[in-house]
Amino acid sequence: MAESDVETGDIAISYTGRSADDYMNQVQQNQRTFQQAAARNATKSIFSTLLRDPPYSHHPTLHPAQQLNFKLITDLLASIRTSDIPDVISSLGPEERNVMMKYLYQCMERPEDVNCAFVLSWHEKLVESEGVGGIMRVMTDPRSAAL
């Protein structure tokens, strides 16, 4: 949906009531957390933090935060070795796995922006734990985490 089609007066800014600035601060904070963890090669431990409360919205003021968060999550997913993927997934709760599945499908929508190999490895392991029901929950969830 093009930005000009959106009647911004009718759409809520976010599902949680937090402001666009609030979400931008959160994403930037998460970026710093990721950079520190990546430097120590310890990105496995920050998944819960980074997958919590993503900037779900259809409102254009959240698009910059959503873009940054998308890049951040894809960097995070790409930083994990394939052999460590099952450990990370089992350490996450159901809501966090749902968020991850939504981001995987966002990655599939934009193959030119991401490296597809890691998307498929993560998807395979996530479906092993969540089943096709997990995919259904992404498809029936109207919340959008990116453009």
Added chain:
Amino acid sequence: MSTVYRFGPSVPIQCHAWSSDRSALAISHNDNTVEVHQKGPGGWKQTEVLAQHDLRVNDIDWAPKTNRIVTCSADRNAYVWVQGPDGKWKHTLVLLRINRAATCVRWSPQENKFAVGSGARIISVCYFEQENDWWVAKHIRKPLRSTITTIDWHPNNILLAAGSTDFKVRVFSTYIKEIEPKPAATEWGAKMPFTNLMAEFSNSPTGGGWIHAVSFSADGTRLAWVGHDSSIAIADAPNGMVMMKLKTSLLPLLTMTWISPNKIIAAGHDCVPVLFTVDSAGRLSQGPRLEDGTVIEASVTSSAMNMFRNKDRVGQELLDSKLSSTHQNQICSLRILDGSKEGATRISTTAGDGVLVMWDLQTLSAKIQDLKL
């Protein structure tokens, strides 16, 4: 354990309904007719075709005590069929006064009225008016803003649960003062004027998929439903209308029924019925499937040969897409065959593969511990 019946070509059987003694079956093959089959010594024989609707028949219900069939269709009509002394079914048109397709129909427990859900965002509650000798339809409109996909009656003959495409389940009162006495208070509320919304449940705070089936428990204190987000949920009226939802890893379930006060059988796009149990705290847990997948033998050499043979014959490689379950397509309709929601011993399912399967829960419970009632 499970018996399979075929009724003609492999056209999906959208809905089916049994007569009270289970000797007759009414089914619809996704078209505008309803076939009535009678069970005889030689198997099932088609005795009559009820062809009055102009468009697809969406639902059938057969009243056990009064032996009447009601059918509703995409042509915005419902017909009530009564069997004459010669055995032929005679129809009566019911004007539902809706301007969209009727989607689902159910007789009330006392069979003095029936409810029809529709795409017109209206539930038509119909009762027979003796003086004018015709069926009158009263509407439930507020606060429905979306197609009704499924309905189920409470045992008190007044309350009706409706699931809808706005991802919500609602309980309405259908009290019609002309034909019934004032109802006593239930766990769902005390005041029950007609069209009063007794309770509303959202399948998920953020969407949650269409509601495909809704079912009151045998005593009416609990309401269960299945949604398109592969979930099954229960609302417990005596415990403050608390809702408990189980997110499954299966494909979405399409139809369900209670088979005991704490067991539910649901089936859908996975083509196999699945058992769910409710524990004393009201929590749902997923039980086993009613059948394990049978391994399909596919030896390497024959499949390669088949592949080239198909390439030669049809011009493309044909994939072997036979499922390992009895049903080969999604199960769209499930009915209790023997027993009731208190304790069911046999259920029947029809699916998109045009086949009706009867599941004997008693013999299956020898293999599946959880099924023991």
